[in-house]
Amino acid sequence: MRNGSGRSRRGRNGETTAESIKFGPLATWVGFNLRMAQESAFQAFSRRSQDIGESPGRFATLTLIARNPGISQTDLSLAAGRDKSSLTPVVESLVRRGLVARKRMRGDRRTYCLNLTPAGKKTLGLLTRCALRHERNLDRLIGGRDRKRFIEILKKIAAEIE
Amino acid sequence: MRNGSGRSRRGRNGETTAESIKFGPLATWVGFNLRMAQESAFQAFSRRSQDIGESPGRFATLTLIARNPGISQTDLSLAAGRDKSSLTPVVESLVRRGLVARKRMRGDRRTYCLNLTPAGKKTLGLLTRCALRHERNLDRLIGGRDRKRFIEILKKIAAEIE
DNA sequence: AGTATATCGTTTGAATTCAAACTATATTTC
DNA sequence: GAAATATAGTTTGAATTCAAACGATATACT
Numbered sequence: 001m002r003n004g005s006g007r008s009r010r011g012r013n014g015e016t017t018a019e020s021i022k023f024g025p026l027a028t029w030v031g032f033n034l035r036m037a038q039e040s041a042f043q044a045f046s047r048r049s050q051d052i053g054e055s056p057g058r059f060a061t062l063t064l065i066a067r068n069p070g071i072s073q074t075d076l077s078l079a080a081g082r083d084k085s086s087l088t089p090v091v092e093s094l095v096r097r098g099l100v101a102r103k104r105m106r107g108d109r110r111t112y113c114l115n116l117t118p119a120g121k122k123t124l125g126l127l128t129r130c131a132l133r134h135e136r137n138l139d140r141l142i143g144g145r146d147r148k149r150f151i152e153i154l155k156k157i158a159a160e161i162e
Numbered sequence: 163m164r165n166g167s168g169r170s171r172r173g174r175n176g177e178t179t180a181e182s183i184k185f186g187p188l189a190t191w192v193g194f195n196l197r198m199a200q201e202s203a204f205q206a207f208s209r210r211s212q213d214i215g216e217s218p219g220r221f222a223t224l225t226l227i228a229r230n231p232g233i234s235q236t237d238l239s240l241a242a243g244r245d246k247s248s249l250t251p252v253v254e255s256l257v258r259r260g261l262v263a264r265k266r267m268r269g270d271r272r273t274y275c276l277n278l279t280p281a282g283k284k285t286l287g288l289l290t291r292c293a294l295r296h297e298r299n300l301d302r303l304i305g306g307r308d309r310k311r312f313i314e315i316l317k318k319i320a321a322e323i324e
Numbered sequence: 325a326g327t328a329t330a331t332c333g334t335t336t337g338a339a340t341t342c343a344a345a346c347t348a349t350a351t352t353t354c
Numbered sequence: 355g356a357a358a359t360a361t362a363g364t365t366t367g368a369a370t371t372c373a374a375a376c377g378a379t380a381t382a383c384t
Contacts, residue, residue: 021241024229029293030300031203032222033313036243036320038200041193043342044323057370060194067186074332079183081198083372088334090370110332110379131191138192141318149308150315151195156303158198161206205372219340236362245342250364252340272349272362 034157045134052126057082059131061090062124065100065114072111081158099123196319203300210292214285219244221293223252224278224286227262232275234267243320261285 026032045056054062057080064079065071073091077084091114094100099120105111116124142150188194207218216224219242226241227233235253239246253276256262261282267273278286304312 021226021233021237022229023241024225025290025293026222026225028313029297030304030309030313030316031207031218031293031296033316033320034196034200034203035218037316038196039243039341040320040323041196045193055369056193056197060188063186063188064183067184071183072332075183079185081201082370084333085335085373086371091333108332108380112333128187131187131193134193135191137323138319141322142192142315146311146315147192150312151190151192153304153308153312154192154195154199157300158195158202160303161202162299201371217339234362244340246363247343247365248341267362270350270362274363 041134041138044137045131048130048134049127052123052130054123054127058090058094059124059127061087061094062099062116062120062127066116066121066124069115070105070113072105072113074111076114094120203296206299207293207296210296211289214288214292216285216289220252220256221286221289223249223256224261224282224289227276228278228283228286231277232267234273234275236273238276256282 023032042056049056049059060080061076064076068075068079071079073087074084076091077087080087091100091102091112095102098117101115101117103113103115105113139147185194204218207221211218211221222242223238226238230237230241233241235249236246238253239249242249253262253264253274257264260279263277263279265275265277267275301309
């Protein structure tokens with residue numbers, strides 16, 4: 001069939017590749033490229049982790065609970081860079097499926113106290129191996145020489161952008 | 163409150179009241195830091211552009227239409243890295259508010275043909291100035307020496323991650 | 325003590341996204 | 355030319371997120 005406006009073609013594997021699209025200033029802007037890279041990496045990890053039945057967000061949550069036993073949901077949300085209300089369904093799901101134990105904190109009945117269960121630790125182990133493969137893949141693209149600086153810059157953006 | 167910005171005391175275990183969260187492997191993983199940086203940059207641009215009444219997604223859409231007059235929604239979605247169904251409400255909103263003109267393509271009545279209206283061009287101009295300030299801010303964090311390589315890596319991740 | 329203020333987690337509502345199913349058109353095959 | 359196949363865009367449903375409002379609890383101030 002005809003090719004729309006003549007702007008795309010069939011790639012090697014049959015996927016359509018936008019080939020002659022003009023990106024204008026988007027091509028050299030950090031914001032746009034950051035979004036595209038994050039989206040791709042996120043999707044790649046989602047595919048990897050879906051066999052285990054978890055999402056990238058729940059993986060970060062499990063890791064932070066493992067590394068900070070007894071953490072509260074608010075501190076967890078700060079660490080994960082998400083609003084505390086986003087964490088309500090995430091934690092609820094992990095608790096319901098027996099990966100996380102949630103108790104009220106002694107001395108402050110507003111606050112929860114989160115810990116991994118043995119099942120949670122096991123699942124986190126699987127996810128971590130999965131993440132290591134994903135990271136090796138990313139490393140291959142970044143190259144060992146630039147990796148440290150690359151992460152430094154990402155951290156700086158996360159911490160200091162206004 | 164007892165413990166202003168840090169974590170709350172959790173007592174007994176000898177686990178001290180660490181003021182800072184332990185990130186474990188997340189600290190050095192690309193995937194996590196990419197997400198945190200993208201989220202921060204996205205929020206920063208959202209704040210900047212909200213006076214104009216547009217979102218980052220609609221900005222990318224306007225730019226791509228401006229640079230590729232007559233582009234179809236499917237090609238647009240490929241270029242913007244989003245599913246075509248995500249574009250339906252975006253384009254609908256831009257058309258309804260008179261920023262984009264949408265016509266059927268001659269010779270293929272399935273396909274739309276998108277162009278900016280004068281009002282769309284004006285809004286894009288405002289957004290572009292806004293984006294330039296945002297990019298200057300990012301440049302300040304990245305540093306001129308590393309910027310080119312940084313963007314190269316982001317593009318590589320977006321294009322080649324599996 | 326009693327009132328005002330702050331914090332913790334939840335609820336609700338709006339956005340944004342993907343994926344699959346759907347419609348309408350177009351092209352290809354027989 | 356009719357049937358099978360492919361494509362453009364929309365609809366629907368599920369996730370994920372933020373932000374504001376809320377109830378329960380805790381702390382601070384008088």
